[in-house]
Amino acid sequence: xxxxxxxxxxxxxxxxxxxxxxxxxxxxxxxxxxxxxxxxxxxxxxxxxxxxxxxxxxxxxxxxxxxxxxxxxxxxxxxxxxxxxxxxxxxxxxxxxxxxxxxxxxxxxxxxxxxxxxxxxxxxxxxxxxxxxxxxxxxxxxxxxxxxxxxxxxxxxxxxxxxxxxxxxxxxxxxxxxxxxxxxxxxxxxxxxxxxxxxxxxxxxxxxxxxxxxxxxxxxxxxxxxxxxxxxxxxxxxxxxxxxxxxxxxxxxxxxxxxxxxxxxxxxxxxxxxxxxx
Numbered sequence: 001x002x003x004x005x006x007x008x009x010x011x012x013x014x015x016x017x018x019x020x021x022x023x024x025x026x027x028x029x030x031x032x033x034x035x036x037x038x039x040x041x042x043x044x045x046x047x048x049x050x051x052x053x054x055x056x057x058x059x060x061x062x063x064x065x066x067x068x069x070x071x072x073x074x075x076x077x078x079x080x081x082x083x084x085x086x087x088x089x090x091x092x093x094x095x096x097x098x099x100x101x102x103x104x105x106x107x108x109x110x111x112x113x114x115x116x117x118x119x120x121x122x123x124x125x126x127x128x129x130x131x132x133x134x135x136x137x138x139x140x141x142x143x144x145x146x147x148x149x150x151x152x153x154x155x156x157x158x159x160x161x162x163x164x165x166x167x168x169x170x171x172x173x174x175x176x177x178x179x180x181x182x183x184x185x186x187x188x189x190x191x192x193x194x195x196x197x198x199x200x201x202x203x204x205x206x207x208x209x210x211x212x213x214x215x216x217x218x219x220x221x222x223x224x225x226x227x228x229x230x231x232x233x234x235x236x237x238x239x240x241x242x243x244x245x246x247x248x249x250x251x252x253x254x255x256x257x258x259x260x261x262x263x264x265x266x267x268x269x270x271x272x273x274x275x276x277x278x
């Protein structure tokens with residue numbers, strides 16, 4: 001099966017579940033569970049990349065920290081400072097516990113810094129960033145949450161698909177050959193155009209509350225952040241000589257491969273919504 005066909009089949013299977021968890025208020029918990037499972041798997045994939053460089057994370061401290069962050073995001077309410085204080089407290093405890101766990105593990109001590117570092121970085125990169133989607137689903141009114149998440153996934157998934165297939169069809173000039181040889185400027189332009197068109201479609205279709213003069217810049221910023229997130233994850237894989245973080249999703253690779261562009265954008269859409277719809 002070609003990668004293009006595999007990508008389509010994976011989307012056909014998973015997208016209806018994702019859409020249902022967004023548009024049906026009673027399935028909000030399903031979205032939270034899907035997000036939590038995806039983030040934990042992506043975190044484990046990140047640590048697996050580190051293992052290929054002989055850097056061993058501490059899974060107990062890391063998973064406990066990830067679980068605590070997800071609980072905070074689940075109960076988060078926009079513009080309430082105690083949530084931020086809890087997040088800071090969790091990261092402080094995670095840092096201390098990761099260092100203590102690396103110390104107790106013993107020799108070789110020259111890997112203690114890298115071990116504790118990759119534990120904390122993995123939780124911050126995957127769960128701290130991605131957990132904002134949980135807060136977006138539970139912290140706003142059901143109707144607004146539905147519209148925000150629909151806009152978020154429509155723009156990012158649509159631009160990602162346009163960049164992939166546009167690059168396949170018209171790609172001639174490499175975007176970042178030393179990081180991701182498959183990405184082209186033509187694909188990036190196709191992705192940007194798709195993100196703007198889909199943002200306009202979302203405004204006129206189901207999200208008139210988000211004015212077009214804000215929807216278009218937001219979509220453009222999301223597209224740029226998505227490309228940066230994608231390239232960052234590609235660089236991480238290149239540092240370990242890995243093509244995909246896993247083989248869980250046919251045509252996509254691992255979960256981290258699929259959500260890399262979402263991670264950088266989750267805080268962006270959350271804090272934009274917090275200010276715009278205050």
